[in-house]
Amino acid sequence: MQEVTSKRGITTLKPLAIVRYNESMSGVDLQDQMISYYPCERKTLRWYLKIFIHTMMMSLVNSRLLYNKFSGKPKLSLYDFREKIIEIFLPENPLIPESSSGNRSQQSHKLTKIFKTTERIIKTGPERKVQAVARKDCRNCYKNKKRVQTTMECKDCPDSPPMCMDCFFMLHTCTKN
16 A cells, blocks of 8 residues: 545545556556547447547547647637648538639638637536536527527628537528539
8 A cells, every 4th residue: 555645735645556557657548538529429430430530539638738739829629720731631612612703701701619618617516617608599499499509601692600510501502612
């Protein structure tokens, strides 16, 4: 048995095997925890695809850690980092036809993340305040008496209406084939 002091200053006795495990596995446990926030594996995938996707997710978490440590830019959450990586690998606007005729201002419409945050108090454990991204009801779904919350809005439309992906593509004909 070995005495261990917690972050709060409480001293307890723990078996030596558990102390050594906690010393060497903290990074792996944290990585597994971060991967579990946004699961990508599905039951229908083949085992080798599950291994590939899990390996990709591990490398994504590791690359986010390196980005936040060495880039000198503001730190990104895992969600925002994944979103930026996806934006880099996706084509610019594959559904917009490249034609000289047509309304150019309508072609510039795109969904952007709502940057407004609200302060929430988390009551589990020690009470603390966190900044949460504001979620708004999709304007078109709300008109149809359907409640869909989204974190996206179209900045180029009047009043920057919040929209879900389905309503955005339905209402903006410039993004359809």
